[in-house]
């Protein structure tokens with residue numbers, strides 16, 4: 001049961017008037033309409049309309065007409081009085097009411113003003129004057145939504161944040177009792193935090209949550225440790241390394257083809273989120289430490305351990321009480337014991353991989369070029385060892401673990417949501433297949449070919465706009481700052497909602513629509529710079545993703561291989577896809593698809609190839625309907 005009590009602290013209209021902005025918020029044009037000069041009911045209706053504009057794409061149900069798209073619960077969450085958040089917002093309940101003190105003293109002022117004799121009227125006048133000051137003070141305070149932490153526990157957090165941003169604007173405070181966060185949905189503010197004034201922001205809560213798993217790896221690290229590690233790790237993903245990896249991407253993709261073939265022959269639908277999770281785990285294992293999880297074929301304790309800690313990190317990021325910091329509870333609570341056991345499995349596996357790589361490196365007896373590439377071990381681990389950096393095993397483990405996690409579920413989520421976006425856009429799918437047929441055909445896609453898949457790339461770019469992974473970036477202010485005119489104190493925790501920025505009708509036309517053509521085919525591949533920080537799929541500034549090129553080539557390769565060989569349709573009776581949040585956006589019920597071999601004619605020689613895979617490495621074994629969670 002959701003108990004919403006999100007009460008604004010100051011008046012947005014007053015704020016806008018105060019700083020002389022037009023009443024229509026530039027980032028949320030719908031807002032201006034719904035709050036300006038409207039009596040209550042009209043305002044409520046206008047708010048409802050603006051929520052619809054910002055609301056969710058509601059696709060038809062999955063039985064043949066596409067999956068339905070829902071929030072965490074398919075039934076709208078309701079308050080104690082039975083009303084949903086949407087209904088309560090539409091009723092105008094959250095609309096700003098200026099200063100609370102002014103509001104509370106207003107009835108007294110009115111009574112005093114009726115005093116026929118002088119003193120009451122004098123007091124009323126004084127109260128009115130003070131009330132005006134209170135209202136003026138409220139107008140420059142950051143808008144504030146107050147609530148109950150339970151409202152967002154278990155719900156995809158970016159969903160209520162989008163609704164609240166529609167009311168409170170591009171920068172507002174979200175408070176739960178004594179805890180509060182600043183929510184940023186404004187591209188200019190994001191640019192300020194990520195680039196112009198990036199040194200003022202640390203990873204804050206994220207470092208605290210990820211400490212048990214990534215230690216001082218690049219994602220949670222801050223300050224000098226981060227600077228030193230970034231300088232050393234970034235060169236490991238150089239262009240020659242990625243070119244080297246492209247062949248491995250193709251081999252893994254073809255391994256995936258064999259798995260899908262087997263599922264299809266057995267008449268089984270395939271849960272594609274799970275499939276992509278396994279495919280990208282296999283790829284990142286080889287890329288980072290030359291380890292073949294082979295999770296497409298089987299489950300083993302290491303894979304289980306990886307998922308146990310991943311889910312634990314997600315659980316901790318939304319659980320209000322960090323009881324796992326209490327040693328006794330950590331031992332008493334079964335899920336915490338399981339997590340500790342999983343960490344032991346992972347750490348000892350990583351330690352033995354590091355030892356093996358060191359051994360190989362010592363035996364190699366060869367001079368490396370600047371790229372430190374080795375045929376025997378082309379991994380990032382080898383690079384880090386060969387580049388001669390003095391590094392502790394613990395730091396090495398933290399770096400590897402960070403890249404394993406950063407590069408795995410993000411790419412899996414991008415592929416999952418790309419495929420999802422295609423489920424009701426056969427026209428887009430056909431154009432991709434045509435491009436893939438012409439450029440790659442049945443072979444293994446190489447780097448040159450992948451670079452020519454310009455339309456396929458735009459499809460991935462657009463899927464990352466609609467489903468950014470992660471949907472929210474987390475920061476903590478190290479010193480006081482001013483965001484969009486509002487004072488933010490040192491120590492404030494801040495969420496940059498990439499989801500909101502990517503779906504903002506002030507930045508994007510028809511923001512809820514999947515439209516790969518919004519990015520010009522002959523233009524540059526869109527990124528935060530080309531799109532003026534309205535588009536942040538890989539973040540921006542000095543903490544920008546270091547694996548963006550790796551991930552884009554990996555995604556293109558997987559799509560080129562799979563879409564050449566198969567048609568993907570929602571499986572009959574598949575549950576609604578839904579969304580839940582973790583570090584990335586997960587489906588709620590999986591993306592259950594029917595996989596049908598594709599019949600194609602090779603555009604080069606006109607011979608039907610039936611899209612058969614060349615060089616299938618391993619016969620398929622896994623049934624991919626089991627959840628990895």
Ligand code: HEM
Nearest residue numbers: 218219406407410411414469537538539543545546547551
């Ligand atoms: C499509 C896949 C991927 C997406 C969407 C993605 C997204 C992101 C984003 C948004 C950030 C910035 C986080 C922040 O500012 O708080 C980030 C950082 C990072 N990513 Fe990626 N990533 C992907 C793939 C990869 C891969 C394949 C690797 C490694 C091989 C990787 C390694 C990292 C690392 C190490 C950081 C931290 C950089 C730093 O703080 O200095 N990512 N990623």
